[in-house]
Amino acid sequence: MKLISVVTGCFNEQDNVDELCARIRHQFAQLPGYDYEHILIDNASTDATVARIKAIAAHDRRVKLIVNTRNFGHIRSPMHALLQARGDAVIAMASDLQEPPELIGEFIAKWEEGFRIVAGVKPQSRHTTALTFIRRAFYTTIGRISETRLIPDFTGFGLYDRSVVEIVRQLDDPYPYFRGMIADLGFAHAEVPFVQPQRKRGISKNNFYTLYDMAILGITSHSKVPIRLATMAGFLLSALSLLVAIVYLIYKLLRWDQFSLGVAPVVIGFFFFASVQLFFIGILGEYIAAIHTQVLKRPLVVEKERVNFAPDEK
Incomplete structure (x- = not known):
């Protein structure tokens, strides 16, 4: 039997983990040709999430738990769990039930057709908030400026073949942008x-x-x-500044007595160029911070405990 690993990140989801595990169990009950393991990684929840998962794991050895020493964030923690999976394929999904476990069968069917990556995409959502519009605008923007074609409306929910997981392991990225990494594999x-x-x-x-x-x-x-826009904007604004300076100089020489510069243009110009400089310094700082994160090579997470893992899986 092929083994499918389901990986789920958790943080304060005590009201959802029971239903999540039950729905996943029900899906695999309809797939008799497959066995599964369900790895939940908890980001130091402050509610009863860990206790709920332990109670489930006590009655089902296929449910496994990793508890982190602290909250390592929603980027690093799920990636660590993904790398602990043993399955022939790995399915990543959130624990809030907004990524339906009922798609597992369809994911596996596509995988059996030969696709190494099966992406769950959400072109529609039943909730509309300001953050939803901001998120959609970001996806559109990053899709246009990215050097690789990203998968539209894809957040990481999907199935990944074992070969894909091993390539991701070799990349050894301490702070990965997962959806971009998957698209970059090609x-x-x-x-x-x-x-x-x-x-x-x-x-x-x-x-x-x-x-x-x-x-x-x-x-x-x-x-x-x-960063290249910052460079080009720097050239253009420098040229504009030089041109304005030449125009003012010529006008002053021609109308020495009548021309008065005044304070307003100086103040406006000062704040305009200062704001542009601060904006592009911020962009440069973000790239430097990203390099700094890569250089530090900190572990994705530090584990506090494991439940239902075999000794050789540590």
Whole structure:
């Protein structure tokens, strides 16, 4: 029997983990030719999430748990769990039930057709918020400026062949932009569209900062356009400044007594060029910060404990 690993990141999802595990169990009950393991990695939840998962794992050896020493974020933690999977294929999904486990059968069917990557894409969502519009605008922007073609409406939910997981392991990225990394590999992929349901229980852990972090990570990892725009803008603004200076000089020489510069143009010009400089210094800083993260080579997470893992899986 082929082994399928399901990997799920958790943080304060005590109201969802029971239903999540039950729905995944039900899906594999309809796939008798496959065995599965379900790896949940907890980012130091402050509620009863760990206790709930341990209770499930006590009755089902296929449910495995990794508990982190602290919250390592929504980027590093799921990647660490992905690399612990033993399956012939790995399915990554969130624990908030907004990525339906009912697509598992369709993912596996596409995988058996020969696709190494099966991406769950969400062109539609049943909830509309300001963050949703911001997220969609970002996906459109990064898709246009990226050096590789990213998968539209793809967040990482999908199935990955063992060969893909091993390549990701070799990349050894300490802070990966996963959806960009998958697109950068260049494998032919299948897309399975779904309508994202509303969250029934709990609250979203994404906020403006986490979305900003993800956006900047995607840009700095897969596009040089912003830093090159800064360079080109620097040339253009320098040329403009020189031209304005020459015009003022000539006008002053021709009308020495009548021409008075005044304070307003100086103040406006000062704040304009200062704001442009600060903006592009910020962009440069983001690229430097990304390089700094890569150079540090910190581990993805530090584990506190494991449940239902064999000794040789550590």
